[in-house]
Amino acid sequence: MRFKRRHIISMKDFTREEIDYILDRAAKLEPLARGGRSDLLAGKILALLFYEPSTRTRMSFETAMLRLGGSVLNLGSKEATSIVKGETLADMIRVVSTYSDAIVQRHPSEGSALMAAEFSSVPIINGGDGAGHHPTQTLLDLYTIRKESHLDNLDIAIVGDLKYGRTVHSLTYALSLYGANITLVSPPQLNMPDQIKADLKARGARVSETENLEEVLDSIDVLYMTRIQKERFPDPTEYKKVAGAYKITTEHLGNVRDNMIIMHPLPRVNEIDSFVDTSSHARYFEQSFYGVPIRMALLTIVMGVEV
Amino acid sequence: MSAEKELRVRPIRNGTVIDRILAGQAMNVLKILRIKGAYSEVVTMAMNVPSKALGQKDIVKIENRELEEKELDKISLISPGATINIIRDFEVADKYQVELPEMVEGMVKCINPNCISNTKEPVTSKFEVKKDPVQLRCIYCENIIMENIAEHLL
Numbered sequence: 056m057r058f059k060r061r062h063i064i065s066m067k068d069f070t071r072e073e074i075d076y077i078l079d080r081a082a083k084l085e086p087l088a089r090g091g092r093s094d095l096l097a098g099k100i101l102a103l104l105f106y107e108p109s110t111r112t113r114m115s116f117e118t119a120m121l122r123l124g125g126s127v128l129n130l131g132s133k134e135a136t137s138i139v140k141g142e143t144l145a146d147m148i149r150v151v152s153t154y155s156d157a158i159v160q161r162h163p164s165e166g167s168a169l170m171a172a173e174f175s176s177v178p179i180i181n182g183g184d185g186a187g188h189h190p191t192q193t194l195l196d197l198y199t200i201r202k203e204s205h206l207d208n209l210d211i212a213i214v215g216d217l218k219y220g221r222t223v224h225s226l227t228y229a230l231s232l233y234g235a236n237i238t239l240v241s242p243p244q245l246n247m248p249d250q251i252k253a254d255l256k257a258r259g260a261r262v263s264e265t266e267n268l269e270e271v272l273d274s275i276d277v278l279y280m281t282r283i284q285k286e287r288f289p290d291p292t293e294y295k296k297v298a299g300a301y302k303i304t305t306e307h308l309g310n311v312r313d314n315m316i317i318m319h320p321l322p323r324v325n326e327i328d329s330f331v332d333t334s335s336h337a338r339y340f341e342q343s344f345y346g347v348p349i350r351m352a353l354l355t356i357v358m359g360v361e362v
Numbered sequence: 363m364s365a366e367k368e369l370r371v372r373p374i375r376n377g378t379v380i381d382r383i384l385a386g387q388a389m390n391v392l393k394i395l396r397i398k399g400a401y402s403e404v405v406t407m408a409m410n411v412p413s414k415a416l417g418q419k420d421i422v423k424i425e426n427r428e429l430e431e432k433e434l435d436k437i438s439l440i441s442p443g444a445t446i447n448i449i450r451d452f453e454v455a456d457k458y459q460v461e462l463p464e465m466v467e468g469m470v471k472c473i474n475p476n477c478i479s480n481t482k483e484p485v486t487s488k489f490e491v492k493k494d495p496v497q498l499r500c501i502y503c504e505n506i507i508m509e510n511i512a513e514h515l516l
Contacts, residue, residue: 143482143483162478163476165476165504166502166503169501169502173485186476
């Protein structure tokens, strides 16, 4: 299959066929991601332009590149760069694209990745653009679901901040391509925007909503937890109440399906009790690891290397 | 009635009559055309004129001026049913309805303060246009403008 797009900006750019292609390639590369080194990207340079903090995304891209035999250029701290002199992102991209074979970018403004693609002579991979998109997170989520559960006929509950959470919007969009049965679980003030829900239904997803986490636990294949951010609540007691209602402990796991898995994009605060970590349902650390094969797959694709 | 009619639609020799403007939008049309107090030509504006088709409509007549494409595009965003009559030597030389473009560039400011198009970056705002009702979707941040579009015109 020939990939139509050089840049990886938004999940909305992908067809189901393209997603499957990426997941298949990640599966091929997974053994290498678990420990090994190849020369697939020897001589290639990946630039990491992170204007905002990142642990998993940045480090897993670095790991992916190193496992494939390539090298990594890091922007370093903002203070040590021309950003403090007021250089625009557009100029930075024009310059860095002459130093590298691809750029991974995280920037606080929505639409910054798309703009970067307009100025770049090499592929741009969006590592998060404000409250906009984070496509590589969605792809690793899909990989986790396919590997640890199944993408077809999936019953999934997505829990937490469904109003502002960018990962959730991208994930539900992608799941709609697979006709998933999606239950949205959130407090009313963090409900998914109506427009997104209408969009999902129009694309073939079955979508329902509830405030009550416990009522869905025994009828799902995947429980996808997300962080509820304190700053979304003007009243701290309200936050405590909500955060408490959306916390998973081992007591919740009594009647769940045997093969139900729990996912979380991390970092977690206290949505998942640490005692759950050792249960057979926990998959969030595996999920985090699957970021490496997914990013290896994407790097080989955007750099035009066959695997 | 005839005297009233004459007052409202006194013919002009050369210029443009913008008819069937959505009632209440005439002032915004003037804003789009940058017609302010110091404008030198004769401008006539009628608001809330009874209309069989629309119930009520606004009309703007400008003497000795024909509109540019960008101005027509902006008018289409706030009043998609408006018609343009080009008058030359008292005759209607051309008459057509404004047409909504599929995409507008550099005409509208995104409502999202965190959008890359609202920063110092060298980027022009771009919106996809949807019809019935008019909706503008920012191609950068995907925010949608549905209401008070006139307030966001550049």
